Amino acid sequence: xxxxxxxxxxxxxxxxxxxxxxxxxxxxxxxxxxxxxxxxxxxxxxxxxxxxxxxxxxxxxxxxxxxxxxxxxxxxxxxxxxxxxxxxxxxxxxxxxxxxxxxxxxxxxxxxxxxxxxxxxxxxxxxxxxxxxxxxxxxxxxxxxxxxx
Numbered sequence: 209x210x211x212x213x214x215x216x217x218x219x220x221x222x223x224x225x226x227x228x229x230x231x232x233x234x235x236x237x238x239x240x241x242x243x244x245x246x247x248x249x250x251x252x253x254x255x256x257x258x259x260x261x262x263x264x265x266x267x268x269x270x271x272x273x274x275x276x277x278x279x280x281x282x283x284x285x286x287x288x289x290x291x292x293x294x295x296x297x298x299x300x301x302x303x304x305x306x307x308x309x310x311x312x313x314x315x316x317x318x319x320x321x322x323x324x325x326x327x328x329x330x331x332x333x334x335x336x337x338x339x340x341x342x343x344x345x346x347x348x349x350x351x352x353x354x355x356x357x
Contacts, residue, residue, distance in 0.1 A: 213260035219250045223273060227311045230280050233318060244277045276312055280319065289326035296320050 212220075222243060229240045251274055254262060262270070276299055283295035296319045 211260060212262070213254075213257060215250065215253055215257065216260070216262055219247065219254060219270065222247055222250065223270070224311075226277050227273075227315065230277060230315045231311065231318060233322060240277075241281050244274065244281060247274050247277070273312060276315075280315065283319065283323075289323055289330045292323040293320070293327055296323055 226240060226243045226247060229237060229243065251267075251270055254270070255267060279295065279299040283292050283299065286292045286295060296316065299316060299319075
């Protein structure tokens with residue numbers, strides 16, 4: 209196994225910190241955006257290394273993770289919940305079930321849940337939308353479709 213360079217070790221530390229921040233779900237956290245920009249710069253430096261360069265597989269993995277984090281940030285900036293849900297669905301493609309992507313999958317599922325709740329609130333127009341039961345939804349749909357009062 210090839211030893212890791214100091215740059216790669218620092219990159220991995222920053223990557224895990226970014227994944228941790230993205231998993232905490234603090235919206236509009238300026239640190240995550242700055243950290244991901246630093247990750248991009250470090251990734252470019254890693255690709256330029258002559259000695260102790262990471263393997264092509266590692267570089268591909270790092271690139272996928274950085275792109276995923278950029279997508280998470282961009283999805284958070286979208287104006288509507290529907291757009292956020294769609295952007296989040298597009299982010300999920302390309303990740304295998306390997307343990308390397310376990311944190312990425314957790315972040316993806318957390319975002320999916322959050323954006324679905326936001327979309328529900330937008331559609332129902334109230335903060336009590338989560339409290340509606342399936343029966344209430346069905347009876348309200350029947351009312352609207354049949355015009356009964």
